[in-house]
Amino acid sequence: MYAYTRDVPDPHHPTRDQIQLEAVLTALGHPLRMNVLRVLAEGGEYPCGAIVDGVSKSTLTHHWRVLRESGVINQRASGRTLLLSLRRDDLDARFPGLIDVLLSSHTPAEAR
Amino acid sequence: MYAYTRDVPDPHHPTRDQIQLEAVLTALGHPLRMNVLRVLAEGGEYPCGAIVDGVSKSTLTHHWRVLRESGVINQRASGRTLLLSLRRDDLDARFPGLIDVLLSSHTPAEAR
DNA sequence: TAGAATGTACGTGGATAGTCGTACAGTTCA
DNA sequence: TGAACTGTACGACTATCCACGTACATTCTA
Numbered sequence: 001m002y003a004y005t006r007d008v009p010d011p012h013h014p015t016r017d018q019i020q021l022e023a024v025l026t027a028l029g030h031p032l033r034m035n036v037l038r039v040l041a042e043g044g045e046y047p048c049g050a051i052v053d054g055v056s057k058s059t060l061t062h063h064w065r066v067l068r069e070s071g072v073i074n075q076r077a078s079g080r081t082l083l084l085s086l087r088r089d090d091l092d093a094r095f096p097g098l099i100d101v102l103l104s105s106h107t108p109a110e111a112r
Numbered sequence: 113m114y115a116y117t118r119d120v121p122d123p124h125h126p127t128r129d130q131i132q133l134e135a136v137l138t139a140l141g142h143p144l145r146m147n148v149l150r151v152l153a154e155g156g157e158y159p160c161g162a163i164v165d166g167v168s169k170s171t172l173t174h175h176w177r178v179l180r181e182s183g184v185i186n187q188r189a190s191g192r193t194l195l196l197s198l199r200r201d202d203l204d205a206r207f208p209g210l211i212d213v214l215l216s217s218h219t220p221a222e223a224r
Numbered sequence: 225t226a227g228a229a230t231g232t233a234c235g236t237g238g239a240t241a242g243t244c245g246t247a248c249a250g251t252t253c254a
Numbered sequence: 255t256g257a258a259c260t261g262t263a264c265g266a267c268t269a270t271c272c273a274c275g276t277a278c279a280t281t282c283t284a
Binding site: 225226227228229230231232233234235236237238239240241242243244245246247248249250251252253254 | 255256257258259260261262263264265266267268269270271272273274275276277278279280281282283284
């Protein structure tokens with residue numbers, strides 16, 4: 001099992017019941033993170049470095065943490081990469097229709 | 113017509129097309145503002161001071177601005193009060209189903 | 225017309241977000 | 255085993271958020 005450091009053995013993922021609406025909204029209120037949602041909504045798992053360009057690694061780590069701790073994504077270790085995936089089932093169970101609405105709300109102006 | 117100051121004759125309300133999904137999500141990512149949404153969703157207009165308790169007037173002004181500039185609420189002058197209402201039609205037109213989903217996502221833990 | 229009522233403007237201070245560079249830990253593979 | 259690779263940890267910096275007190279503009283009313 002992949003360990004991040006001796007002190008923080010596991011990345012924190014909230015359980016389904018711990019996912020808070022506010023935290024999800026705040027997480028998705030950032031254009032970079034909203035774009036990540038759109039990419040991950042296609043399905044499958046992506047390494048951290050394969051979704052966003054033009055941002056430093058440490059900045060990405062920050063955004064992964066926001067998405068992970070709000071319950072939007074899951075991070076799973078695989079070899080030397082972390083695979084990201086959308087917690088679609090949990091989000092749909094907790095907030096039925098929310099993700100569908102967000103994905104269907106096409107707003108090109110934000111698509112940077 | 114009510115004027116706020118000589119320099120800022122009108123409060124800024126984005127047009128329907130200018131409403132950005134991110135801005136709405138960020139605005140509703142704060143518990144106080146989410147509660148305001150729930151109150152206003154009942155319908156009708158409320159004076160600024162009739163919705164939230166325990167917060168200073170200037171703090172409220174800050175939150176009204178966030179809600180107004182994101183396109184969530186409308187502020188209309190009436191005598192010496194400003195009447196707040198939800199821009200339900202605009203939000204429903206721009207992001208069909210979003211408000212419904214948010215209102216039906218009951219999350220008691222956030223109901224402070 | 226003077227005082228009360230409503231709500232904004234402005235300035236301030238502390239907390240949080242967002243970005244980066246550097247260092248480092250774990251994994252893979254030549 | 256050692257170097258390359260992937261991603262986090264940490265510290266620093268800037269910008270924005272959030273809350274407040276005070277001052278003020280507007281409106282209503284006694």
